[in-house]
Amino acid sequence: MTDANPLLADSLLPDFAAIRPDHVVPAMEQAIAAHRAAVAHATTQAGDDFDTVVLASERAEFDLARAWAPVGHLASVADTPALREAHAQGQAMMTAYLMEAGQNHDHYAAIEKVAARKDFPILSPDKKRAVDLALRGFRLAGVALEGEARQRFLDIGVELSDLSVKFSNAVLDATEAWSEHITDEDALAGVPDSDKAILAAYAREKGLPGWLVTLRQPSVQAIMLHAQDRALRARVYRANATRASDMAEDRSFDNGERIERIMALRHEAAAILDFSDSAAHSLETKMAQDAQEALSFLDDLAVRARPMAERELDEARQFAREHLGLDSLEAWDMPYVAETMRRILHGVDQEAMKPYFPLPCVLAGTEALIERLFDVRLRRRDDISLWHADALYYDLVDRDGTILAGVYLDLFARAGKRGGAWMDVCRSRFRDGNRFHLPVAFLTTNFAPPAGGRPSLLTHNDVVTLFHEFGHVLHHILSEIDLPSIGGISGVEWDAVELPSQFMENFAWDKATLIGLSGHVDTGEALPADLFDRLLAARQFQAGLALLRQVEFATFDLLLHRDYAPASGARVNETLAAVRSAVAVMQPPAWNRFAHAFSLIFAGGYAAGYYSYLWAELLSADAFDLFAQGDEGRGADFRREILAAGASRTAAENFRAFAGRSPEIEALLRSKGLLTA
Ligand SMILES: [Zn+2]
Structure with missing residues (x-):
């Protein structure tokens, strides 16, 4: 190649306009080779101090991510046949390489030596934490195992990933059949x-x-x-x-035996790593201490939500009888009855609200909110190389004008852009000796583009989405941690990583904030208070029933993994029946085989982790409630103890540092209208 490859440039930001599909494969070849060499160098050096081994590893990671992040981003927002092809090749190279790197026993041994040094206890807490998390990652991947156990663990991993593909394929095939x-x-x-x-x-x-x-x-x-x-x-x-069950008309897709095998292998893998069960294995990287803590939380929720759920069910029965002529309420009536009630009693027309949320207004309101909460400003830049005319770039600046970070926004739907909304990392914050890299994030959404001479008009859901993704962005860009592996969202426990995003979402349901940022596109008029009230009532409609359903799934998932015993097998139907009789206010038919298509826990990453949805809501509702109580310093506390601290401490420590206590359940119940006052 004659010209320099922009993906390998050591620049603050990628030169997006200069990146071509034919840059991808050569860049990744070089970046992967450089990573391999850097790790080898770090692990075979005479030195076993932190900088020689761990800091060098962080640098290798940083450089590899710097090359790959823009490629992944472009493939998602500026797809072309040539780029798709190049991205697929790069992806295959990365997948193979990450597998290799994750199993590097020499690397593990070198980091262990750092941890065994006499001066390890006097290293800074951040450095010790980075070492601990790196070692934990290797141990959980089986790298610390020796001989037969190591081989067996790897074989289980291969079989489980094959089973997970077969499980989801059976669900897809049964769906199509x-x-x-x-x-x-x-x-x-x-x-x-x-x-x-x-x-x-x-x-x-x-x-x-x-x-x-x-x-x-x-x-x-x-x-x-x-x-x-x-x-x-x-x-x-x-x-x-x-x-995909034994109760289907066509039983050829039955996932029953696959579930048995998956549960047996998960149990065996956990045992090889010295865990009592696969729930304990899963919770090792989560904020909840153990299955019991998560189960107690779920039990508590169920008990508190039950009276409301029973009332909601009675109302639904009465409505069905009086308005729909249904004398009994069966499982297949419930969604229909609920939807009819929602339409008649809580009709909220998202389309009709759109004129109150023109994008420029919403963005200005979001910027003002961020400034009010965290004392930082977003400042638009026009001199940055971008991939599309719709994309924007902002500096995040401190009160004194110091640039702290950057964020790219790409908000409108268009051809060649993947659907949905997400946050992604462009660059991590990294202090590497004399060199200092600022954190930079991508925020992508698919809002309706401006049309007919009017700006883009958002639904309320869009506003919620924007706030959610900004929460992730702020977590990344307000990091004050110098090591990438424990800064921002990196290394944060799975069940706590949605805390900042859901926390920010709450402001889209906060009357003063939402009305404050609204402004009718034609008249400038703020969102009428009664429209807001209806929106809120619709949100809380049948919240008790919805909560109990989530508790049911989450409890089932935890018990299934915690109580597995080789002698009795998975006991899927028995466990589900027991959970339902304890939790549900309306029993589904005995032939319901919901678990056989529960891909999230059997084929996705949610094994013994489904409770995380509710757990993160608990944290975010509780944190938001502390704001709602009107203490002015709360934003600074949240920024310092949670956003800036990242994974330098456990999520539980971060939360306690912020709130002065452990999370409490009342705020979550209040947010769902399940608790008055
Ligand atoms: Zn999220």
């Missing part, structure tokens, strides 16, 4: 036109006239929420709730 062809439109009475268009498209895919009801999510939603035909709802419910 069932359908019901409808030619009489009356059978779809109640289903909105937009949903019917989706069902018609499914029919066209198969060369059929009319509509095809399938088990794909939009179809299940459309029928369960809207179809007046009760028998149709019952058929869809049954087909959906027995997917």
Whole structure:
């Protein structure tokens, strides 16, 4: 190559405009080789001090991420056939290499030597923490094992990843295998036109006239929420709730034996690493101390939510009887009844609210909120190399004008951009001897672009999304930790990493904040208070029932993993039945086989971790409540003890440093309207 590869440039920011697809593979070849050489150098040196081994490893990681992060980002926001191809090649190289690096026994041994040195106890807490987390990562990956145990552990990993693919494929195949062809439109009475268009498209895919009801999510939603035909709802419910199970019409996708095998292997892997069970293994990297702490939290929630859930169920029964002529309320009636109640009693038209949230207003409001909370300002820059005309770049500056960090915003949907919203790391904060790298983040959303001479208009959901992702961004860019592996979101416990994002979300439900940032696109008028009140009531509609459902899934997941014993097997149905009789206010039919399609815990990363959703809500609601109590210094506390501290301490220590106590459950209940006052 004649010109310099921009992906390898040692610059503060990537030169996005200069990056071409043909830069990717050569850059990654070089970056991976450099990482391999740097780690080898760090582990074979005579020195076994922190800088020689650990700081050098952090530097190697930083350099590798610096080359790869812009590629991953571009593949998500500026897709072209050539880039997609280059990204896929780079991705394959990275996956293979990370596997190799993660199993590097010499690297592990070298870091262990650092930890064994006499001066280790007097290193700074951050350095010790980085060493501890690195060693833990290697141990959990089986690198510390010797001989047969090590081989067995690796074999289990391979078999589990194969099973996880087969589990999700069985769910997908079972989803595709069932359908019901409808030619009489009356059978779809109640289903909105937009949903019917989706069902018609499914029919066209198969060369059929009319509509095809399938088990794909939009179809299940459309029928369960809207179809007046009760028998149709019952058929869809049954087909959906027995997917990939022994209760399905077609049993060839049954995941039952796979679940048994997955649970047995997880238990064995945990035992090899000296854990009592696979829940303990999973919780090793989480904030909750052990399964019991998470289970107690869930039990407490269930007990507190139950009276409200029972009241909500009574109301639904009464509504179904009086307005829908249903004398009994079956599992396949519940979503339909709830949706009808929601529409009639709490109708909130997201479209009608959009004029109150023009993007420029919302952005200005967000900037003001961030300044008010954390005493930092976002300052727009126009001299930065970007990948698209829609993209923006901001410096984050301190009160005295010092630049602390940077953030890219790319907010509008367009062709070649992946859907959804996310935050990603561009650069980590890193103090490497005399060199200092500022943290930089990407914030990406898919809002409707400006049209008809008007700015982009956001729904309230969009505002919530923007605040959520800004929470992740702030966690990254307000880091004050010098080592990348324990700064910002890096190294933070799985069940605590959503604390800043959900914390920020709360402000989109805060009356003063939301009304304050609103401004009607034509009149400038603020969002009327009664519209806000309706929005809030809709949010809390059937919150008790929804909470109990989450508690049910989370408890099932924890008990299944904690109580597994080789002699008795996984006991999926027994465990689910026991949890339901303890938690649920409405018992699903005995043939419901929800677990057989629960890919998040059997094929995804949520094993003994589903409770994390509720746990993070607990933390964020509690933290937000401390703000709502009006103490002025709270923003500075949150910034210092949680955002700036990252993973330099445990999440539990961060929370206690911020709140002065451990998390308490009342704020979560209050946010769901389950507790008055
Ligand atoms: Zn998030």
